[in-house]
Amino acid sequence: MDITENLEFKLVEFNSPAQKETIVLRDEILRKPLGLVFTSAQLAKEKDDFHLAGYYEGRIAACAVLQPCEDQKIKMRQVAVYESFQRRGIGQALIKESEKIAIENGYNLMYCSARKTAVPFYKKLGYITVGDEFEEVSIPHFYMEKKLS
Numbered sequence: 058m059d060i061t062e063n064l065e066f067k068l069v070e071f072n073s074p075a076q077k078e079t080i081v082l083r084d085e086i087l088r089k090p091l092g093l094v095f096t097s098a099q100l101a102k103e104k105d106d107f108h109l110a111g112y113y114e115g116r117i118a119a120c121a122v123l124q125p126c127e128d129q130k131i132k133m134r135q136v137a138v139y140e141s142f143q144r145r146g147i148g149q150a151l152i153k154e155s156e157k158i159a160i161e162n163g164y165n166l167m168y169c170s171a172r173k174t175a176v177p178f179y180k181k182l183g184y185i186t187v188g189d190e191f192e193e194v195s196i197p198h199f200y201m202e203k204k205l206s
């Protein structure tokens with residue numbers, strides 16, 4: 058079965074119950090495994106970002122945060138898919154939806170700090186690494202980017 062046929066993406070409002078659900082997902086998938094927690098100051102900085110949520114049969118399965126930057130660049134952050142939904146095409150659909158939103162809002166370059174473990178995932182979607190490996194949240198990362206058109 059192609060699970061992505063039953064996926065629905067929505068931009069959710071900052072501080073809404075739907076956005077808070079994305080924080081639970083981010084915490085579970087991105088923070089807890091590293092022994093980290095979000096501070097309210099960190100989350101408050103995301104007020105002007107796009108918060109994207111992906112739902113499978115009405116249940117949240119994936120999310121991403123898009124942070125507008127200078128020169129029509131936009132940073133994709135906090136990309137996460139619940140473990141039970143991983144490797145079924147949802148991440149790929151999430152990135153494509155993020156790119157669509159970025160283009161619709163006038164951005165022409167998407168970039169991210171990709172965890173080394175996720176680099177092959179982004180490469181399949183046309184992202185290239187720029188520069189050397191670096192450390193963030195105590196794990197290796199690469200800067201990756203893609204021109205949008």
Ligand SMILES: CC(C)(COP(=O)(O)OP(=O)(O)OC[C@H]1O[C@@H](n2cnc3c(N)ncnc32)[C@H](O)[C@@H]1OP(=O)(O)O)[C@@H](O)C(=O)NCCC(=O)NCCS
Nearest residue numbers: 136137138143144145146147148149171172174175177178
């Ligand atoms: C990385 C992540 C977002 C990918 O989402 P996903 O739904 O599992 O990925 P998809 O099923 O859409 O995979 C798309 C393609 O990338 C490949 N891929 C996905 N994760 C991969 C990985 N870790 N290593 C190698 N290839 C990977 C898939 O095999 C698939 O290739 P195919 O189309 O040839 O079969 C998800 O696994 C996740 O949330 N991981 C934990 C958090 C994380 O690392 N987030 C990214 C931080 S930068």
